[in-house]
Each structure stands twice: as C-alpha cells, then as structure tokens.
Amino acid sequence: MQSLTITGVTKTFETPKKGIFTAVDNVSITIEEGKIHGLLGPNGAGKSTLISMISGILKPTSGTISILGVDVVAETEAAKKLLGIVPQEIVAEVAFTVEEVLYYFSGMYGVSEADRRVRIREVLRELDLEDKMHERARFLSGGMKRRLMIAKAILHRPKFLILDEPTAGVDVSLRQKIWAMVRRLNAEGTTILFTTHYLEEAENLCESITLIDHGKVIKDGNLKDIQQEFSKNIIHFELFDRSATHLAGVQETGNAYEYPMTALGEDMAKLTAHYGDNLKSIRSEAASLEDVFLKLTNSGV
Ligand SMILES: Nc1ncnc2c1ncn2[C@@H]1O[C@H](COP(=O)(O)OP(=O)(O)O)[C@@H](O)[C@H]1O
Ligand SMILES: [Mg+2]
Incomplete structure (x- = not known):
C-alpha cells in the first residue's frame, strides 16, 4: 500500500x-x-x-x-x-509544563486516558527529556523545544x-x-x-x-x-604487483589506478580478465547527492 x-x-x-x-x-x-x-x-x-x-x-x-x-x-x-x-518552526506552549503539553496533545489525538501517562513517560524517555517533565515549555533550550515537538508528534x-x-x-x-x-x-x-x-x-x-x-x-x-546514474565515469582499482603491463587508458594515481568507464559491467569484466588475481580492489565511484544536485540545478544547496 x-x-x-x-x-x-x-x-x-x-x-x-x-x-x-x-x-x-x-x-x-x-x-x-x-x-x-x-x-x-x-x-x-x-x-x-x-x-x-x-x-x-x-x-x-x-x-x-x-x-x-x-x-x-x-x-x-x-x-x-x-x-x-x-x-x-518551533511552536512552544509557553505557559504549560512539558507534561501538560503532552497530556493535552495525546488527548487531542485520541490516546486513551489510561494510556496517556504511560505513553508520555515512554516518549520522554526516548527523547531524553524525562527530567524536564515538570519544567515550563518556555524555559526549555532550543534543542529541548525541538525534542518536545517531536514528542508531541509521536505520542499517538x-x-x-x-x-x-x-x-x-x-x-x-x-x-x-x-x-x-x-x-x-x-x-x-x-x-x-x-x-x-x-x-x-x-x-x-x-x-x-x-x-x-x-x-x-x-x-x-x-x-x-x-x-549510480550520476556516478563519475571512473573505475578505481589497486594492484598487488605494480609492475604489471597495463590496459590502454589506465592512469596511475598515487598508489592506485583509474580507468575511464563507458559501460560499468563490461569495463569491470575487462579489467578483471586482464589483471586477474593481481587485483587488490576495484570499485566505481558513486556520485554524492551534492554532485547530482549541482548537475541538475547548476546551483549549490
Ligand atoms: N503564505 C505564503 N504566501 C506567499 N508566498 C509564500 C507563502 N508561503 C510560502 N511562500 C513562498 O513559497 C516559496 C516556497 O516556500 P517554502 O515552501 O517555505 O520553501 P522551503 O520550505 O523549501 O524552504 C518561497 O518563495 C516562499 O516565499
Ligand atoms: Mg521550509
């Protein structure tokens, strides 16, 4: 569903x-x-x-x-x-204590009278707010107010x-x-x-x-x-024996090597076939979401 x-x-x-x-x-x-x-x-x-x-x-x-x-x-x-x-936006019920706020909201969301106190304790424990139970909401720090808002949202x-x-x-x-x-x-x-x-x-x-x-x-x-769709078109690999003869297109970068990728599966197979047991590691470089976003919007986020 x-x-x-x-x-x-x-x-x-x-x-x-x-x-x-x-x-x-x-x-x-x-x-x-x-x-x-x-x-x-x-x-x-x-x-x-x-x-x-x-x-x-x-x-x-x-x-x-x-x-x-x-x-x-x-x-x-x-x-x-x-x-x-x-x-x-942080909304705080300034005049009430943390417990009162949660009691009111749990009622509004239909949590039964019998369950309310137990549920409030559970949620406060989860969010590490138990010792603030009797504190007025207005005196909470910004981070605590945010936790109280999360508590309100998950009570029911x-x-x-x-x-x-x-x-x-x-x-x-x-x-x-x-x-x-x-x-x-x-x-x-x-x-x-x-x-x-x-x-x-x-x-x-x-x-x-x-x-x-x-x-x-x-x-x-x-x-x-x-x-994957936006991944950089490069395969990185490392070798045990660095004196191997290389495939055309392989570039040395420090201790490792790079190979320009055209089709991921085929290129991986080609490299694996050529270097065989000499391959220490091989991976394609995944794009970060930042790269994806920059490509799609030409702007930072
Ligand atoms: N009530 C409103 N009246 C007029 N413009 C609004 C109103 N609410 C949001 N906007 C405008 O709609 C755009 C999207 O806002 P918003 O949904 O808050 O963006 P986001 O949450 O992604 O930062 C903004 O340009 C904002 O100024
Ligand atoms: Mg917003």
Missing part, C-alpha cells in the same frame, strides 16, 4: 509584490509504506508548502493528496489521525511521520539522537518523510528521495539508483 500519494499538486499564492506566485508546481510523489523518504531542495524550493498541504493546513490549488488511501482535503480529520507532524504512534527540517540548527549530538529515533521508529513500522537541505543527511537516512527546486520535482526515485 502507498503511505502517501500526491498527484499533480500545485499551490499558488497571491502576493502584493510577486503577483500570482507558484510555490509548488504540478508535483506528484508516491511513498510506499515502511520507507524513509527524503524531500530535498534549497531554501524556498516549496518543501514546507508541500508539507502544509499534506498535513491539511493548506489546501492545494489543484491536485490530490491521500495518506493511506484517505484524502486529506475530503477527510482531513481522519487523515490527521494517521499523521504525526513536526513543523519547521502515527503510521506516517513527517519532519520538516528536524535537524536545522541543532547540535551534533541532538542530530544523532534524531537520526537514531527516525531509524528506530522506521524499524517499528512508521513510514517517514523528512525534508532537509543537508544532502549528507539524506544520504545517511533515506532509501528514496525527491529533489525539488522552484516548486518542481527535478528528480525522484531510489537513492542508490540516482547516485
């Missing part, structure tokens, strides 16, 4: 300065259940606008979105129950969790905690969609990605396939 199906979604805004502005332009994305999917793009690409539409906060100008088969416009309330969302064990730039501006240790949590939730069966403009983060976490720029999808699919 598809966790998320976005079909031909466009969002335009009417602004005094720019007139009618298309923030999301005919976007179609599907995410299968159980995946970790990255939505990548530079600032202003349209990521948050798309997420606001998935979560039912904004209505698409055209197109449809459904979560596990539930249409988010026609059945907003039902769709919201399936969804946990961690927005990009949503099938589908969306995180909008969860690691923007957080320190290394919290970033690693967030990554670990994303992996654990995913292993327990939650489908995850997160946005980032850190390409390295997507390389670490995602199986599949969608790259967007200026509101349009510019690349979509399995991460490894995309990296």
Whole structure:
C-alpha cells in the first residue's frame, strides 16, 4: 500500500509584490509504506508548502493528496489521525509544563486516558527529556523545544511521520539522537518523510528521495539508483604487483589506478580478465547527492 500519494499538486499564492506566485508546481510523489523518504531542495524550493498541504493546513490549488488511501482535503480529520507532524518552526506552549503539553496533545489525538501517562513517560524517555517533565515549555533550550515537538508528534504512534527540517540548527549530538529515533521508529513500522537541505543527511537516512527546486520535482526515485546514474565515469582499482603491463587508458594515481568507464559491467569484466588475481580492489565511484544536485540545478544547496 502507498503511505502517501500526491498527484499533480500545485499551490499558488497571491502576493502584493510577486503577483500570482507558484510555490509548488504540478508535483506528484508516491511513498510506499515502511520507507524513509527524503524531500530535498534549497531554501524556498516549496518543501514546507508541500508539507502544509499534506498535513491539511493548506489546501492545494489543484491536485490530490491521500495518506493511506484517505484524502486529506475530503477527510482531513481522519487523515490527521494517521499523521504525526513536526513543523519547521518551533511552536512552544509557553505557559504549560512539558507534561501538560503532552497530556493535552495525546488527548487531542485520541490516546486513551489510561494510556496517556504511560505513553508520555515512554516518549520522554526516548527523547531524553524525562527530567524536564515538570519544567515550563518556555524555559526549555532550543534543542529541548525541538525534542518536545517531536514528542508531541509521536505520542499517538502515527503510521506516517513527517519532519520538516528536524535537524536545522541543532547540535551534533541532538542530530544523532534524531537520526537514531527516525531509524528506530522506521524499524517499528512508521513510514517517514523528512525534508532537509543537508544532502549528507539524506544520504545517511533515506532509501528514496525527491529533489525539488522552484516548486518542481527535478528528480525522484531510489537513492542508490540516482547516485549510480550520476556516478563519475571512473573505475578505481589497486594492484598487488605494480609492475604489471597495463590496459590502454589506465592512469596511475598515487598508489592506485583509474580507468575511464563507458559501460560499468563490461569495463569491470575487462579489467578483471586482464589483471586477474593481481587485483587488490576495484570499485566505481558513486556520485554524492551534492554532485547530482549541482548537475541538475547548476546551483549549490
Ligand atoms: N503564505 C505564503 N504566501 C506567499 N508566498 C509564500 C507563502 N508561503 C510560502 N511562500 C513562498 O513559497 C516559496 C516556497 O516556500 P517554502 O515552501 O517555505 O520553501 P522551503 O520550505 O523549501 O524552504 C518561497 O518563495 C516562499 O516565499
Ligand atoms: Mg521550509
């Protein structure tokens, strides 16, 4: 089953300065259940606008979105129950304690009275916030507020969790905690969609990605396939005996060798046949997502 199906979604805004502005332009994305999917793009690409539409906060100008088969416009309330969302902006309920905030949200998401206290403790433990339970939300540090927002989003064990730039501006240790949590939730069966403009983060976490720029999808699919498609056309190899006679085209680079690649399988076979047991290692160089993005957009991220 598809966790998320976005079909031909466009969002335009009417602004005094720019007139009618298309923030999301005919976007179609599907995410299968159980995946970790990255939505990548530079600032202003349209990521948050798309997420606001998935979560039912904004209505698409055209197109449809459904979560596990539930249409988010026609059945907003039902769709919201399936969804946990961690927005990009930190929202803190300043007057309440961490526990009160979580108690209120778990009620709103239909966690039963009997389960609430237990569930709140569990979530606080997972996010390392237990000792802040009775602290007022306004006195938490930025990183703790972000963790509280994640706690709010996972209280009702949503099938589908969306995180909008969860690691923007957080320190290394919290970033690693967030990554670990994303992996654990995913292993327990939650489908995850997160946005980032850190390409390295997507390389670490995602199986599949969608790259967007200026509101349009510019690349979509399995991460490894995309990296392969954009891979640098070079095979690197090392030899045990460096006095071997070389194939035409082989270049020496320090302790290793490079061979220009035309067709991966054939070239690998050719090198293996020529050097045989003398080959110590052989690999083709995968493109980083940064290379992919630069090629597609002619811009950095
Ligand atoms: N409510 C709005 N009214 C007008 N323009 C908006 C509104 N929300 C977002 N935009 C514009 O849409 C574009 C995409 O924004 P956003 O979705 O926040 O990008 P991202 O999250 O990828 O950084 C930006 O140019 C932004 O200025
Ligand atoms: Mg954003």
